[in-house]
Amino acid sequence: MGDPRAKAALYEQFSRIGKAMASPKRLEILDLLGQGERYVEDLAHEAQLGLTSCSAHLQVLHHARLVTTRKHGTRVYYSLASDDVARLFAGVRDAAAHLLADVEPARRAYLGEDVELISRDELLRRAGSGEITVLDVRPTAEYAAGHIPGALSIPLAQLRQRLAELPPEAEIVAYCRGAYCVFAHDAVRLLRANGYTARRLADGMPEWRLAGLPTATAEPVSLQRA
Amino acid sequence: MGDPRAKAALYEQFSRIGKAMASPKRLEILDLLGQGERYVEDLAHEAQLGLTSCSAHLQVLHHARLVTTRKHGTRVYYSLASDDVARLFAGVRDAAAHLLADVEPARRAYLGEDVELISRDELLRRAGSGEITVLDVRPTAEYAAGHIPGALSIPLAQLRQRLAELPPEAEIVAYCRGAYCVFAHDAVRLLRANGYTARRLADGMPEWRLAGLPTATAEPVSLQRA
DNA sequence: ACAGTATTCCATAGTCATATGGATTACGAG
DNA sequence: CTCGTAATCCATATGACTATGGAATACTGT
Numbered sequence: 344m345g346d347p348r349a350k351a352a353l354y355e356q357f358s359r360i361g362k363a364m365a366s367p368k369r370l371e372i373l374d375l376l377g378q379g380e381r382y383v384e385d386l387a388h389e390a391q392l393g394l395t396s397c398s399a400h401l402q403v404l405h406h407a408r409l410v411t412t413r414k415h416g417t418r419v420y421y422s423l424a425s426d427d428v429a430r431l432f433a434g435v436r437d438a439a440a441h442l443l444a445d446v447e448p449a450r451r452a453y454l455g456e457d458v459e460l461i462s463r464d465e466l467l468r469r470a471g472s473g474e475i476t477v478l479d480v481r482p483t484a485e486y487a488a489g490h491i492p493g494a495l496s497i498p499l500a501q502l503r504q505r506l507a508e509l510p511p512e513a514e515i516v517a518y519c520r521g522a523y524c525v526f527a528h529d530a531v532r533l534l535r536a537n538g539y540t541a542r543r544l545a546d547g548m549p550e551w552r553l554a555g556l557p558t559a560t561a562e563p564v565s566l567q568r569a
Numbered sequence: 570m571g572d573p574r575a576k577a578a579l580y581e582q583f584s585r586i587g588k589a590m591a592s593p594k595r596l597e598i599l600d601l602l603g604q605g606e607r608y609v610e611d612l613a614h615e616a617q618l619g620l621t622s623c624s625a626h627l628q629v630l631h632h633a634r635l636v637t638t639r640k641h642g643t644r645v646y647y648s649l650a651s652d653d654v655a656r657l658f659a660g661v662r663d664a665a666a667h668l669l670a671d672v673e674p675a676r677r678a679y680l681g682e683d684v685e686l687i688s689r690d691e692l693l694r695r696a697g698s699g700e701i702t703v704l705d706v707r708p709t710a711e712y713a714a715g716h717i718p719g720a721l722s723i724p725l726a727q728l729r730q731r732l733a734e735l736p737p738e739a740e741i742v743a744y745c746r747g748a749y750c751v752f753a754h755d756a757v758r759l760l761r762a763n764g765y766t767a768r769r770l771a772d773g774m775p776e777w778r779l780a781g782l783p784t785a786t787a788e789p790v791s792l793q794r795a
Numbered sequence: 796a797c798a799g800t801a802t803t804c805c806a807t808a809g810t811c812a813t814a815t816g817g818a819t820t821a822c823g824a825g
Numbered sequence: 826c827t828c829g830t831a832a833t834c835c836a837t838a839t840g841a842c843t844a845t846g847g848a849a850t851a852c853t854g855t
Binding site for chain 2: 345350354359364365370371391407408427430431434435442443445449453523525
């Protein structure tokens with residue numbers, strides 16, 4: 344049946360991927376990197392980690408080759424090694440959602456009440472007619488790194504002050520990092536409270552990209568940096 | 570940006586799946602369960618684990634809901650919770666193969682020289698014509714749990730004594746548990762050394778099933794149990 | 796009810812993972 | 826060349842994971 348030590352060595356290699364995804368903080372980092380490259384301090388802040396812990400987690404991900412690095416000036420920018428990694432993260436996240444009963448209460452506790460959804464397919468069907476305004480509520484840097492073509496960029500933090508930029512009659516579809524990101528949830532609730540017709544795209548930018556749909560980069564349609 | 574504790578709790582849930590796949594032995598168990606249900610002692614023997622360690626690993630997998638149990642008599646049979654789990658394992662394994670340079674040498678060390686391949690597509694194209702004999706070289710229990718319709722069952726351990734059962738002129742396609750299983754490799758090498766034309770199906774039973782292709786169960790075409 | 800077997804539970808020892816603070820390295824600006 | 830900043834390296838304390846042997850539990854067959 345073959346050399347047991349060689350077999351163990353092979354599964355040992357496979358497990359490097361599993362080990363890299365065995366920490367909640369590392370999964371959070373992978374999720375963030377799915378939006379585009381980021382440098383260490385930024386990731387540490389966003390994932391609520393100490394700088395050294397964050398760096399250590401990034402080393403683990405790098406050792407498992409899930410991320411690549413690029414040096415620019417004094418900063419080190421990390422990105423996902425490939426779309427396979429984004430798919431892998433999505434697989435783990437969705438498997439958890441299907442298999443673990445505790446995910447649903449945790450999701451509700453974090454995201455709050457459900458808001459009305461629209462699927463990617465429906466959005467694509469109705470997008471051409473001009474009756475829908477697509478709104479990207481992520482930070483501008485993530486919008487710049489890749490967004491749905493034609494989407495407006497208003498980060499959630501600025502949305503309340505910039506409601507006037509939205510066409511009052513159109514139906515608004517807000518999207519963000521994904522189904523487990525608060526931004527679009529909060530945005531839809533804010534918009535509806537202000538009389539808009541608004542729904543949330545069922546998933547976020549990474550899924551859009553993985554579905555092979557076109558994306559646009561750079562030059563925000565709107566102004567930036569609050 | 571939402572409650573950090575709630576966010577941590579959510580990613581904590583996701584990481585339960587990652588933690589379950591963070592051990593080489595547990596991945597080996599998942600791979601085995603992809604062939605069909607198995608009881609604890611059998612798994613312990615096949616994965617070269619002590620009984621209690623194996624049971625403990627199975628508890629971890631069960632706690633992450635990757636496996637389900639069925640009691641029959643004094644035995645507990647474990648199976649994968651769903652095809653999603655088989656897909657998830659395949660994703661981790663294939664990600665490792667793509668991302669980690671150390672996988673290829675480990676594969677060669679375990680499986681030996683490469684043997685000639687045939688893809689699922691080519692097999693399907695040429696299967697109807699009768700020029701190909703499909704040979705399942707896994708243990709009979711795994712054949713019984715699900716095999717390619719029309720495949721002959723000759724477990725690798727019996728192949729040398731039962732060469733006469735194979736049509737001498739036909740081209741033989743051997744398959745087993747998957748691309749990282751020794752059985753089909755050894756079978757093809759044995760067949761070629763005995764003058765047969767033989768190739769290995771590029772992947773195994775789980776991939777066949779996940780591709781939505783038909784499977785047959787029970788009643789081996791050939792006799793059994795050496 | 797009793798003996799036998801499969802599995803799980805429990806306690807333990809050794810190893811590995813995580814977070815953190817201080818020192819070190821690498822780079823760019825002046 | 827020197828200073829300031831970003832990131833990594835190093836040492837350490839704490840907590841988690843793994844394998845294993847012995848005890849306890851659950852079920853079958855007689």
